[in-house]
Each structure stands twice: as C-alpha cells, then as structure tokens.
Amino acid sequence: MVEKIRAIQDEYPEDFAWCYGCGRMNKDGHHFRTAWDGEQTVTIYEPKEEHIAIPGFVYGGLIGALVDCHGTGSASLALHRKNGFEPGSGETPPRFVTGSLHVDFLKPTPQNVTLKAVGKVEEIHPKKFKVITEVFAGEELCARGEVLAVVMPNTFGKQ
Amino acid sequence: MVEKIRAIQDEYPEDFAWCYGCGRMNKDGHHFRTAWDGEQTVTIYEPKEEHIAIPGFVYGGLIGALVDCHGTGSASLALHRKNGFEPGSGETPPRFVTGSLHVDFLKPTPQNVTLKAVGKVEEIHPKKFKVITEVFAGEELCARGEVLAVVMPNTFGKQ
Numbered sequence: 001m002v003e004k005i006r007a008i009q010d011e012y013p014e015d016f017a018w019c020y021g022c023g024r025m026n027k028d029g030h031h032f033r034t035a036w037d038g039e040q041t042v043t044i045y046e047p048k049e050e051h052i053a054i055p056g057f058v059y060g061g062l063i064g065a066l067v068d069c070h071g072t073g074s075a076s077l078a079l080h081r082k083n084g085f086e087p088g089s090g091e092t093p094p095r096f097v098t099g100s101l102h103v104d105f106l107k108p109t110p111q112n113v114t115l116k117a118v119g120k121v122e123e124i125h126p127k128k129f130k131v132i133t134e135v136f137a138g139e140e141l142c143a144r145g146e147v148l149a150v151v152m153p154n155t156f157g158k159q
Numbered sequence: 160m161v162e163k164i165r166a167i168q169d170e171y172p173e174d175f176a177w178c179y180g181c182g183r184m185n186k187d188g189h190h191f192r193t194a195w196d197g198e199q200t201v202t203i204y205e206p207k208e209e210h211i212a213i214p215g216f217v218y219g220g221l222i223g224a225l226v227d228c229h230g231t232g233s234a235s236l237a238l239h240r241k242n243g244f245e246p247g248s249g250e251t252p253p254r255f256v257t258g259s260l261h262v263d264f265l266k267p268t269p270q271n272v273t274l275k276a277v278g279k280v281e282e283i284h285p286k287k288f289k290v291i292t293e294v295f296a297g298e299e300l301c302a303r304g305e306v307l308a309v310v311m312p313n314t315f316g317k318q
Contacts, residue, residue: 015213015214016213018211018212018213018214019211019212019213019218020209020210020211020212020218020220020221021218021219021220026209026211027209028209029209050179050185050186050187050188051179052177052178052179052185053177053178053179053256054174054175054177054178054315055174055177057315059178059179059180059224060180060227060256060257060260061179061180061220061223061224061227061228062179062224064220064223064224064227064260065218065220065221065223065224068219068220068223069220097212097219097264097267098219098264099263099264100261100262100263100264101219101223101260101261101262101264102259102260102261102262103259103260103261104258104259105256105257105258105259105260108256108315156213156267
C-alpha cells in the first residue's frame, strides 16, 4: 500500500534525490515518502531493527530525521499544489531545505510498530513554510515536531 | 586519537548502550562518543559516504542525530562530574533521554570534512540539563542546536 501512494519524493529531480532520509537514489537511506491525505500530509515508516534507543524503543534521532524529511516533503507538496500541481502531474516539484528542526519527545516510541508522521503545512512567506508534525506509533502520539522549510536556493552548496 | 578520549558512552551500562546514535553495542549505529574538553564537551564524527542531503553535503538528519546524542552524553558527563566522577573513575554514569531537540541549520555542511560538536551544559533542574551545541565542519560553524536532556526515569519504557 505504501508503494502506491503518490509521494512527492518520487518526483524530485534526480540530482536532488540523494537525501539519506528521503532520496530514492540513495540506496542506503530511509526512503521516506510523503503524500497528501486530504489537507494533511503523511509519511509512513517502519524503523529497522537497529534503529533503537534502548531495546524495544525507537531511536529519537530516527524520529528527528522522519520529522525533518516529512517537513521538507510536506512543504514541497504544499507549494506544488499552490502552483496548481499534484504528484503525478508530470511537473517537477520545488525542492526545500530545512531551516530549523524542532522535536518534542512526548513518550518512548515502541519498536516494531509502524510509524506515521502526520503534518499540517502553513505558508509563512512565499518561499518559507512551517510544517507541524505529529508522529504516531500505531494510535499512540509519541512526538511532536516543527520544521521551517525554505525553498532551496539556486546557490545551495555554492561558495 | 578519537579512540583515546574518555567518552561517557564507553561507560554506559550495557543494557543502555544500544542506542543507534551512541551505543557501543549497536553494531550498525553511528558510535558517537562524547568527552570533556575543559569545560566544554566534544563529539567528533566522520559522516559516511551515504549520509548526504545532496551530493557533496551532509544530511541534516545526521546532524540532528549528532546534536541529540551529543546532548544526552554531555548531560551525563555534567551530572557525573557534579557527583564527583569523571569517565574512567569506574563509577556508572547517569543515563539521560532527550526531552526536546532543536537544530538551526546555518549553512550547508560540506561532506568529507570531520564534524565536531562542541557543547555547553547548564543544569536547569537536578534531573534536567540544557545543552547548547555548535556543529563545525572543520573551522566552519554549520549548525547550532539545543537539547533538553532528562535523567532516564526508572519507569522508562514501562507502561
């Protein structure tokens, strides 16, 4: 089922699809995939066996990574929609970078339960979006996050 | 040289040394190791080839993970010192969990440069420490983070 969603990361330009968190070209990465679910955005992920804090509980850094890429992916979905496009339309979506990441860890996140990040996107500037994310393990709310995502500047990575 | 520092994670009890970020028992993890450098704390890390955002630049989620474990490790160092102990003293250090994680990404972090997280620890409650961290790639300040670290409750992971 996860494979069938129309994820924004499936349509990032190839040069920008290498992210360890969400790049389809990065063979060692997490391959987070983010899609619309009505007016909310969703990323579903099954942590690997090694992604633990202590045995039985998911590593917070993995949850941070999920919030991060879910945030940039959600911002990309939102701006793409604002521009009149949906994943699958054939248009190249805008690529965002993370300006800041915040995560409040509300309770230990059990291992061996599917994680679901659910996001709400707010435009705070034409090139800057805030994404509020709740991370659930099954039905249980385990973390709440906020990402400020900024349209990737053309100069990104250039000195 | 990195191997010779007296890292707090080397002395976590074995049951609590499985963290994907900093647990010595987790064979697949990052093995972050945090030590005193005067009154500051330091974690040095070489990102792996796959830890990229786009080619040539480090993945922000990896930097978030570094800030996270550097934060809990720094808090453990600080409370251990307050209790009269240093790594190597033979006493078991206290283990912390992350209450919240914040990272401001200041500039793209170049790949193939050693990362150095430098932390300042402040006690804000006997069981709660704030760690302000700067992440450098070589001499360049690339990210600034803050972790609220809380002594791991005895009930951690129990319902």
